[in-house]
Amino acid sequence: MYIWVMDTRDKILDLGEELIRTRGYHAFSFKDISVPLGMKNAAVHYHFPSKSNLGLAIIDRTNDRFLSEIHQWSSLSKEKQLANFLKIYSRSYRQNKVCFMGALGPAYDTLPANMQEGLQKASHEIRSWLTGLLKDGLSEGVFEFTEKPGEKADLIISALLAGLIMGRVTGEPVVLSIIKNLKKQV
Amino acid sequence: MYIWVMDTRDKILDLGEELIRTRGYHAFSFKDISVPLGMKNAAVHYHFPSKSNLGLAIIDRTNDRFLSEIHQWSSLSKEKQLANFLKIYSRSYRQNKVCFMGALGPAYDTLPANMQEGLQKASHEIRSWLTGLLKDGLSEGVFEFTEKPGEKADLIISALLAGLIMGRVTGEPVVLSIIKNLKKQV
DNA sequence: ATATACATACTTACTCATAAGTAAGTACTA
DNA sequence: TAGTACTTACTTATGAGTAAGTATGTATAT
Numbered sequence: 001m002y003i004w005v006m007d008t009r010d011k012i013l014d015l016g017e018e019l020i021r022t023r024g025y026h027a028f029s030f031k032d033i034s035v036p037l038g039m040k041n042a043a044v045h046y047h048f049p050s051k052s053n054l055g056l057a058i059i060d061r062t063n064d065r066f067l068s069e070i071h072q073w074s075s076l077s078k079e080k081q082l083a084n085f086l087k088i089y090s091r092s093y094r095q096n097k098v099c100f101m102g103a104l105g106p107a108y109d110t111l112p113a114n115m116q117e118g119l120q121k122a123s124h125e126i127r128s129w130l131t132g133l134l135k136d137g138l139s140e141g142v143f144e145f146t147e148k149p150g151e152k153a154d155l156i157i158s159a160l161l162a163g164l165i166m167g168r169v170t171g172e173p174v175v176l177s178i179i180k181n182l183k184k185q186v
Numbered sequence: 187m188y189i190w191v192m193d194t195r196d197k198i199l200d201l202g203e204e205l206i207r208t209r210g211y212h213a214f215s216f217k218d219i220s221v222p223l224g225m226k227n228a229a230v231h232y233h234f235p236s237k238s239n240l241g242l243a244i245i246d247r248t249n250d251r252f253l254s255e256i257h258q259w260s261s262l263s264k265e266k267q268l269a270n271f272l273k274i275y276s277r278s279y280r281q282n283k284v285c286f287m288g289a290l291g292p293a294y295d296t297l298p299a300n301m302q303e304g305l306q307k308a309s310h311e312i313r314s315w316l317t318g319l320l321k322d323g324l325s326e327g328v329f330e331f332t333e334k335p336g337e338k339a340d341l342i343i344s345a346l347l348a349g350l351i352m353g354r355v356t357g358e359p360v361v362l363s364i365i366k367n368l369k370k371q372v
Numbered sequence: 373a374t375a376t377a378c379a380t381a382c383t384t385a386c387t388c389a390t391a392a393g394t395a396a397g398t399a400c401t402a
Numbered sequence: 403t404a405g406t407a408c409t410t411a412c413t414t415a416t417g418a419g420t421a422a423g424t425a426t427g428t429a430t431a432t
Contacts, residue, residue, distance in 0.1 A: 008381085024293035026212035029417055043382055045419065098292050105351035106289045107210035123355050146370070151363045155345055158352060158364060162344035165291035169309050177337045178344060184332070194407085215391060229408055231393065 009047050011037055017058045021097035025055055025104060025111065052112035059118040062100060063125060070129050078137035082186065085130065086179050089160040093175045098164040101126075101157075127153055134186070143186045156182055195233050197223055203244045207283035211241060211290060211297065238298035245304040248286060249311060256315050264323035268372065271316065272365050275346045279361045284350040287312075287343075313339055320372070329372045342368055 012033055019028035030041040030051070048054035073081045092099060104111060104119050111119070130153040137143035145152050159182060163175030198219055205214035216227040216237070234240035259267045278285060290297060290305050297305070316339040323329035331338050345368060349361030 023296045024210070024212065026210065027293050027296040030419090031417080040383055041418085042384080042420080046380095046382065049419085051418065101351065101355055102348070103292045105355045106284050106292060107213050108351075108354045110209045110213040119355055120357075123352065127356070147367050151367055154349070154352065154360050155364060155367055158345045158348035158360070159341055160344075160348075161351065162288070162346075162348035163340070165287060165347065166309065166340065166344060168294045169287055169291045169305055170313070171306075174340050174344070178341060181333050181337055181341055216393090217391080226409055227392085228394080228410080232406095232408065235393085237392070 008037070008039070008043075012044055012047055012054070013058055013061055016054055017062065018097065020055070020058060021092075021100065021103050024107065025115075026107060052115055055112070055115045056118045059100060059104075059115060059122055063118070063122040066122070067125060078133055078140060078142050081133055082137070082143075083183075085133075086160070086182065089164065089175055090179055092164055093167055093173060096168070098168065099161055102161045102165050126157065130157065137186070145186055152186075156186075194223070194225075194229075198230055198233055198240070199244055199247055202240055203248065204283065206241070206244060207278075207286065207289050210293065211301075212293060238300055241298070241301045242304050245286060245290075245301060245308055249304070249308040252308070253311060264319055264326060264328050267319055268323070268329075269369075271319075272346070272368065275350060275361055276365055278350055279353055279359060282354070284354065285347055288347045288351050312343065316343065323372070331372055338372075342372075 015033050015036060016028075019032055023032075030044050034041045034044050044054075048057060069084075070081075073084055076084070089099070100119065101123055104115070108116060108119070127150070131150045134143060134145070134152050134156075135149035138145065138149060147155065159178050160175060163178040166172075166174040201219050201222060202214075205218055209218075216230050220227045220230050230240075234243060255270075256267075259270055262270070275285070286305065287309055290301070294302060294305070313336070317336045320329060320331070320338050320342075321335035324331065324335060333341065345364050346361060349364040352358075352360040
């Protein structure tokens, strides 16, 4: 019984995540979730009272998954960890999704406060993790770059984030060539 | 009389551009234009029959302005042209705006077809101009980088585009440090 | 063992707000 | 008198959200 509950809740979160990352927060409705899942709008509201509530749950779940992923990577080499990080974006490209910051950042000021907070927190996690990785890799001598680690992290995240967006507009696999070039720049 | 017409039409375009670049296409309404300009929704519809019509006009006007700007730059040195290009983004940051590709790209699939087309065209103009500039600067010896010019252009545009987005989420002037670092990388 | 109570996971049937868009009329100008 | 630039007064659609009811399984009391 309990498992069944979690199952439809998770299905809503899965679909909601896809919708945010392919269409954006303001361009999807409860109907876009309820109809494909064969249920009524009110059933979605049962699990998530409000849209912002759902939005925040999606952000938090993704952030939690990221945190557990990087934790699992912690014993790997810095190069391997960076390669894994880059792989997140090539996978996103194949799934025709942009990342959360790319999807929600442009309309940040229009988001409900709880989602703004969640997104800010998630962006902080990613930036500080990558900054630490680059800093450690630099002192270990496995990475080589002249920028400050924090600025290098922003440069990398930015290029990846926007590579996904540009890929959508241009129809070209922009992020893949960006990943290729970023690897040469560390 | 004709001048007066163009004036309110231009006011609508100005405000519409700001709304798209601060809130996104799906998060602004005709009311957000008519009320601040002290007119009725129907007056906006008089100038632009549909929202997508307005959206396209905004994109096209910005693209036309970009084209005329780069034309004016054409006699300047490659370094100066690149510096001018980068300045567009630091100005955007100060105005708390993201660029059009950043604002509209993530929800590209939800845009009306005419706007998709206009955005694609605009992105092509920017990418091909910057690619040409980098290519010429490279053979002139004023720029120095190892990537292919087209890929370098995507790397630069991506970093700038996402720097604006990240700045909004983090509250930090991400794009300014990105500009600083990009200058060292060409 | 069986009736009763209770919680979970929904559906039905709304409300209320807002959005895009339109038709018909008006004021002003050339 | 004809066109421009609007306003008034709608329509229609859609979206978030809610209140009340229903089905089903689970736990408890007798």
